[in-house]
Amino acid sequence: MIERAIGAPEMALVVAVPLLAACAILLVRRRTAVLGMVASLAIAALAGCLIWRIAQEGPQRMNLGGWSAPLGITLYADGLSGWMLGTTALIALFVSVYGSGYFHRNQPATQFGGTANFFWPLWMFLWAALNALILSADVFNIYVALELLGLSSVALVTLSQAAPAVSAAVRYLLVSLIGSLSYLMGTAFLYAGAGTLGFKELASILHPESFSFAALALMSTGLCMKSALFPLHFWLPPAHENAPAPVSAALSALVVKASFFVMLRLWFSVFDRVVTEEAAMVPGILGAAAVIAGSVQALSAQRLKQLVAYSTVAQVGYLFMVFPLGVLNPSSWTAVGGALYLVSAHACAKAAAFMVAGNVLRAYGHDRIEDLRGVVQQMPVSMFAFAVAGVSLIGLPPSGGFIAKWLLLTAALEGPEWGFAAVIVAGGLLATAYIFRVFSRSFRNVTDLGDFKKIPARMEWSALTLSLCSMLLGLTATHVLEFMQAGTPLIRVAMMEAGP
Amino acid sequence: MLTEIKPKRAPSLPESPAAGFPFLRPAAAVSALLLFGVLWEAFRVLPTPRASLPNLVRETLPLSGVANPVTAVILNFRSYDTLIEIAVLLLTVIGARAATASAGARLSRSVPEPFLAAFFRLLGPLIIVIAGYLLWIGKHAPGGAFQAGSLLGSAAILGMFCTGWAPPAESGCQAAVLCLGTILFCAVGMGTYLAEPNFLHYPIPWAGTLILVIETGCTLSIAAALFVLFTICRRT
Amino acid sequence: MEPSDLYGSVGIALFALGIYGATALGQFMRQVLALNVAGTGVFMFLIAIAHRAGTPVPDPVPHAMVLTGIVVAVSATAFILVLIGRLRDLSGSSSAQDDRDD
Numbered sequence: 064m065i066e067r068a069i070g071a072p073e074m075a076l077v078v079a080v081p082l083l084a085a086c087a088i089l090l091v092r093r094r095t096a097v098l099g100m101v102a103s104l105a106i107a108a109l110a111g112c113l114i115w116r117i118a119q120e121g122p123q124r125m126n127l128g129g130w131s132a133p134l135g136i137t138l139y140a141d142g143l144s145g146w147m148l149g150t151t152a153l154i155a156l157f158v159s160v161y162g163s164g165y166f167h168r169n170q171p172a173t174q175f176g177g178t179a180n181f182f183w184p185l186w187m188f189l190w191a192a193l194n195a196l197i198l199s200a201d202v203f204n205i206y207v208a209l210e211l212l213g214l215s216s217v218a219l220v221t222l223s224q225a226a227p228a229v230s231a232a233v234r235y236l237l238v239s240l241i242g243s244l245s246y247l248m249g250t251a252f253l254y255a256g257a258g259t260l261g262f263k264e265l266a267s268i269l270h271p272e273s274f275s276f277a278a279l280a281l282m283s284t285g286l287c288m289k290s291a292l293f294p295l296h297f298w299l300p301p302a303h304e305n306a307p308a309p310v311s312a313a314l315s316a317l318v319v320k321a322s323f324f325v326m327l328r329l330w331f332s333v334f335d336r337v338v339t340e341e342a343a344m345v346p347g348i349l350g351a352a353a354v355i356a357g358s359v360q361a362l363s364a365q366r367l368k369q370l371v372a373y374s375t376v377a378q379v380g381y382l383f384m385v386f387p388l389g390v391l392n393p394s395s396w397t398a399v400g401g402a403l404y405l406v407s408a409h410a411c412a413k414a415a416a417f418m419v420a421g422n423v424l425r426a427y428g429h430d431r432i433e434d435l436r437g438v439v440q441q442m443p444v445s446m447f448a449f450a451v452a453g454v455s456l457i458g459l460p461p462s463g464g465f466i467a468k469w470l471l472l473t474a475a476l477e478g479p480e481w482g483f484a485a486v487i488v489a490g491g492l493l494a495t496a497y498i499f500r501v502f503s504r505s506f507r508n509v510t511d512l513g514d515f516k517k518i519p520a521r522m523e524w525s526a527l528t529l530s531l532c533s534m535l536l537g538l539t540a541t542h543v544l545e546f547m548q549a550g551t552p553l554i555r556v557a558m559m560e561a562g563p
Numbered sequence: 564m565l566t567e568i569k570p571k572r573a574p575s576l577p578e579s580p581a582a583g584f585p586f587l588r589p590a591a592a593v594s595a596l597l598l599f600g601v602l603w604e605a606f607r608v609l610p611t612p613r614a615s616l617p618n619l620v621r622e623t624l625p626l627s628g629v630a631n632p633v634t635a636v637i638l639n640f641r642s643y644d645t646l647i648e649i650a651v652l653l654l655t656v657i658g659a660r661a662a663t664a665s666a667g668a669r670l671s672r673s674v675p676e677p678f679l680a681a682f683f684r685l686l687g688p689l690i691i692v693i694a695g696y697l698l699w700i701g702k703h704a705p706g707g708a709f710q711a712g713s714l715l716g717s718a719a720i721l722g723m724f725c726t727g728w729a730p731p732a733e734s735g736c737q738a739a740v741l742c743l744g745t746i747l748f749c750a751v752g753m754g755t756y757l758a759e760p761n762f763l764h765y766p767i768p769w770a771g772t773l774i775l776v777i778e779t780g781c782t783l784s785i786a787a788a789l790f791v792l793f794t795i796c797r798r799t
Numbered sequence: 800m801e802p803s804d805l806y807g808s809v810g811i812a813l814f815a816l817g818i819y820g821a822t823a824l825g826q827f828m829r830q831v832l833a834l835n836v837a838g839t840g841v842f843m844f845l846i847a848i849a850h851r852a853g854t855p856v857p858d859p860v861p862h863a864m865v866l867t868g869i870v871v872a873v874s875a876t877a878f879i880l881v882l883i884g885r886l887r888d889l890s891g892s893s894s895a896q897d898d899r900d901d
Contacts (some may be wrong), residue, residue, distance in 0.1 A: 075762030079749045082650050086742040089657065090735070127643045129764040134619050136643045181661035188654045195647060203864055207647045210871045214651060214878060218658030221882065224665045226889040232662075233827055233882045234580065240834055240875055241821050247868060248814055248841050252605060254861065255848045258613045277605035297580070577886045579827045588823045595819035602811045606804075606844075612851050617858040632859035633866070641863060648867050655874035659881040709866055785870075792877045796884065 071123045073113040074138045074198050077148070080106055081191035085184040092180060096163040099183035103159035106190060110152035117145040117549055124200075132201070132261030139200035139262070142549030143403065147197045147324050150407040153532065154316050154414050155190050157525045161418050162186065162309035164519035165425070178222045182307075185222075189215040189313065196321050200262040202250045202282075202333075205325055209246065213239035213289065216318050220306040231301035238298045242288035242322075249281030265333050275337045282329060287346065289322035292383055293353035296376045300360075303372040308421020311368065315375040315417060316410035323382050323406070330386060331399070338390055347387035351486040353380025358493030362500065367420040367430040370497060371413065374456060377490060378409045381471065384483050388474040397477065400544050401470025404536070407543075408463025411533035412455035418526035419449040425518050432501060437509040444523040446505055451530035453498035455537075458491045463536030628770025629702045637707070638774045642763050646752065649744045649781055652788045656741055659795045660733075675727050683725035690718040698782050702771065708778040712785025719790040730794060737787065744784030747777055807847035813840025827883050831876060838872045 084102035088095050117123060122141035126132070140148070166179035192212035199205050217239065220232040250260070256274035257265055269275050291299040299319070303311045326346075330338055357377030364370035385402035422445045423438060424430045439446040455464035468487055475484040536543065620632050620640070627635035637645050694714040701707030722728065730737070751773055752763040759766065765773045817837020821830045842865045849861040 072756065072760070072762070075752065078647075079752055079762070082646075082745055083749050085657075086653075086746050089738050089742055092735075092738075125762070127761070127763055128639060128641075129759060129761050130623075130640050133616055134623060135640050178661065178664060181657065181664065184657055185654070185661065188650065188657075191650065192647075203641075203867075204644055204647070207644050207651070207867060207871065210875065211647055211651050211654065214658060214875060215654055217878070217882075218654065218661055221658070221662040221885075226886070229662065229882060229886045229889055230577075233577070233879065233886055236875070236879050236882065237579070237821065237827070237830055237834070240879070241818065241837075243875075244814075244834065244837050244841060245818070248602075248844070251841060251845050251848065251861070251864075252602075254845075254864075255606070255612070255851070256609050258616055260860075272610070273605040273608050274610075277602055280601075577827050577883060577890060578825055579830055591819050591823035595815045598818065599812055599815035602815070603808055606807050606811060609851075612848075612853065616860055617854045617856070620859055621854075621856070632856065633862045636859045636863040637866060641860075644863075644867055648870050651871055652874050655878045658878055662878075662882055662885055709870060789873075792874075792881075795881055796877065 071113055071116050071125070071140070073109045073116070074123060074125045074140055075127065077106060077109045077113065077194045077198070078191050080109065081187040081194070085187035085191070088180075088183045088187065095180050095183045096166070099186065100159055100163055102187060103156050103190075106194075107152040107156045110148050110194075113140060114145045114149045114546075117142060118546060121549060133259040133264050136199070136201045136204050137261055137263070138198045140198055142547045143328075144197050145549065146403060146407070146543070146547050147320075148194065150410055151190070151193050151197065151317055154410050154529065155193075155313065157529050158309050158313045158316075158414065159186070160521050161312065161421075161525040164522040164525075165307065165309050165421060167519065178224070178307075182219070182222060182309075185215055185218050186309075186313070189219065189318070193317055193321055196325060201260050202253060202262070202265070202329075203260050206243065206247050206250055209289065209322065209325070210243055212318060212321060213243060216314055219310040219313070220302050222307050222310060223305055225305065227301065228305040231298070231305050234298045235302040238288055238295065242285040244285070245288070246282050246285030249278040249285065252278040252281065262328070262333050266335070269334060269337055271337050271339075275334065279329070279334050279337055279342070283326060283346070286322040286326040286329075287349070287383075290319045290326070290379055290383075291376060292346065293349050293356055293376070293380060296353065296357070296379075299376055300369060300372040303375065303417075304366065304368045308368075308417055308424065311372070311421070312414040312417035315372065316414040319375065319379055320382070320406045320410060323379070327385070327399070327402070331389065340387070340390055343386040343390040346383040347483065350380040350383030350386075351483060353377060353383070354486050354490040355380075355493070358490055358497065361497040362493065364497075365431060365433070367423060367432055367435070367501065368417070370432065370501065371416045371420055374416070374494070374497065375413060377494070378405070378413070378456070381405055381468070381487065381490065384471065384475075384486070388471065388478065388480065388483065396544065396548065397470050398474035400547060401467050401474060403547055404463060404470060404540070404543070405467035408455050408467050408533045408536050411529045411536065412452040412462075412464060415448050415452040415526045415530035415533070416456070418522065418529070419445045419452070422518050422522055422526065425522070426516050428514065428516070432504055435501070435505040436507050438505040440508065441515050442518075442523065444527055448523070448527040448530040449501065451527075451534055453501075455530070455533040457494045457498055461534065461537040463533045463540075466537050466540045626767055626770075628765065628767070628772075628774055631701060631703055631705065631707075633705065634701050634707050634774070638777060639765065639770060642748075642752075642777075645781075646745075646748045646763070649748060649784065652785060653741055653745050656788045656791050656795075659792055663795055663798060675725055679725040680727075683722055687718055687722055690714060690721075694718070694782070694786075698778060701778065702775075708781040709785060711778075712782040713789065715782060715786035716789030716793075719786060720793050723790075723794070730790075737791065740783055740787040741791065742784070744777075744781040747780035751777055801851075803847045803850040806850075807844050810840045810842070810844030810847055813837065813843060816840070827879075827886075831879055831883070835872065835876060838868070842868055 088098050125138040127136045166182050195208040217232050217236040252274050257268045288295045354377050361370050361373035388398035455462035458464040458468040627639040694711040697706040698711035755764045817833045820833025845861040849858040
């Protein structure tokens with residue numbers, strides 16, 4: 064049936080513009096950094112317009128091609144998606160700034176000079192995939208977007224051109240493909256049983272039946288693999304450690320969250336009649352294990368990037384605890400708001416942390432934690448950024464991380480889920496330990512400093528800005544939480560009635 | 564006789580981390596059996612299908628500009644999926660290029676027999692014509708951009724083997740053909756905003772033409788992408 | 800048993816078999832092949848579903864999904880093969896095993 068849905072054009076443009084920008088950069092091949100920055104600003108502006116529109120007019124729905132679901136594909140933007148999109152745009156913009164400094168033309172050709180021309184198109188593809196994933200309201204469309212996301216992430220990891228990076232990339236791609244295939248099989252079961260692929264229709268059709276459980280299990284397994292949930296997290300530390308710093312920042316901050324976001328949507332909006340408390344305990348327990356395992360491994364990491372990568376494993380564990388905490392009463396925003404807040408605060412803080420690690424690596428040629436003596440004297444801006452990011456990662460007030468963990472802890476105590484509450488507290492203590500491990504080495508005054516190479520200012524300042532953003536999130540909590548609830552996205556009925 | 568540069572003894576294939584866990588195989592075997600059992604049971608008790616979507620496609624088919632329902636679904640009703648999929652293909656080529664950027668070109672140039680070159684002179688144009696036919700027939704019967712693109716790509720690979728022609732490592736023309744599909748798709752999508760305030764919303768009288776334009780661009784892109792991927796694989 | 804039931808079951812069997820191979824086999828190349836087997840299983844399952852609909856013509860939507868899935872699977876396989884080749888070059892050139900002349 065043809066239905067004219069006048070959705071915001073930004074919803075489609077925010078995917079089409081990065082794709083066109085990637086093609087343009089491939090065709091022009093000169094001044095790639097300038098083109099990349101212009102494109103980044105344009106995409107960020109589009110995302111900002113969409114967020115403003117959601118705040119003013121409410122949720123936006125766009126039936127692509129003029130065909131309404133179930134015939135066509137629908138894009139849907141409510142407070143949740145708008146917030147994810149905004150976070151993505153903010154982090155991606157600063158990753159672009161950082162990348163323009165990192166992949167400088169004057170770098171020796173063997174290292175990064177030639178790869179600058181590859182970084183920008185691949186980065187545009189990654190951003191397009193993220194936007195497509197966040198806005199999509201169709202399960203098969205999400206599969207294709209997940210593949211685009213996975214392939215572009217792996218391609219970016221291989222930019223380091225070194226053997227450990229390629230080895231990590233193969234592992235990452237293998238896990239990613241198994242996850243995608245599992246998700247696709249789940250989609251096939253969904254279509255077999257329900258006869259449609261759109262979120263709205265599925266939400267009204269799905270009941271606790273064999274095929275719904277099978278589809279839920281398959282899709283969740285695939286998405287958990289892509290988010291590096293314990294115990295399928297083994298691919299993440301090598302991949303994020305060996306990728307170039309801007310790529311690590313984007314991967315840890317955005318890519319692992321995207322599949323979590325899809326899972327959140329599926330569990331609470333599409334499958335909400337199918338999920339049970341017992342089923343929700345599975346990701347919850349695995350998440351709790353991830354917090355402990357990741358933090359413990361971060362304590363024994365030798366290199367800064369390795370430490371930050373294991374920290375990602377731990378923080379992703381917090382996110383998956385939202386499933387048991389939220390399933391009990393999904394319309395209460397405590398658990399879900401906490402998880403989403405953690406997505407943004409962690410994204411800002413982790414991206415900043417990886418940028419600082421990249422700065423250290425570029426300046427000193429190594430990032431061994433034991434040998435980080437005196438770094439604070441030569442790179443005060445970067446170390447201050449790392450300190451602020453660390454505050455958010457630990458969860459101290461007034462950072463965004465504190466708000467997030469506070470909300471999650473409140474939800475756990477409401478349950479009462481003492482186990483999860485204990486894990487949240489323990490995770491905070493462990494994070495304190497591994498963050499301070501870095502500071503105890505770097506904040507020493509030494510007279511003999513090693514070789515130091517000056518790094519572009521924008522690399523340091525983008526790290527600082529992002530870490531300050533994570534702090535800013537903590538100060539604007541009420542407004543953010545109010546915006547996220549635009550369209551009351553977690554109540555299934557709202558999805559059926561929202562939109563023009 | 565075919566003369567080839569004798570290849571050096573190739574290093575053994577890389578081992579995966581799974582090789583290090585002896586208990587992994589029986590555990591995975593048991594899990595796979597369980598997986599099969601669970602899925603088969605779910606498949607066995609699937610509810611009777613509601614044929615709402617196929618009927619909907621059949622009813623809306625006259626408005627889509629083509630007569631083949633699969634082409635209508637791929638290039639009109641769910642064209643956004645196809646757009647992202649073409650982007651995936653382009654991305655793969657760029658990614659493969661990026662990963663092998665610092666590898667030297669070790670493409671062994673084989674001088675083929677003259678018989679093969681003559682054979683290709685007959686076969687090549689035939690394949691191109693058949694590819695064009697597949698592209699055109701996609702409107703009414705199974706066919707379309709992907710089938711035609713694969714055929715064209717394999718023709719290019721065959722030509723490379725038969726005539727010994729090796730493509731240049733990188734050229735602007737190659738990049739243009741690779742990007743053609745994606746650019747056309749996005750351009751048409753944004754261009755439809757002139758007619759209807761929606762993305763990829765073909766005006767009904769123009770639908771068939773627009774679909775053909777997009778399919779042609781995609782055919783060329785798919786053929787180029789498959790060919791370039793093959794040459795990159797051959798180099799490593 | 801209807802033909803579509805048989806094809807669907809075989810598709811599920813191939814999927815399970817491929818997942819087993821992709822997780823448990825000891826060489827990347829074999830894992831990639833297993834992944835392709837699993838992918839073929841999923842596509843076969845989708846085509847079996849298309850026949851279940853009971854309409855005079857098979858359901859075109861799963862066919863479209865299979866076409867898209869094939870393109871994506873081919874791209875992904877090509878990319879991972881390039882990476883495995885690159886890995887072999889990078890580790891082969893630094894391995895202690897000398898190249899012997901055959």
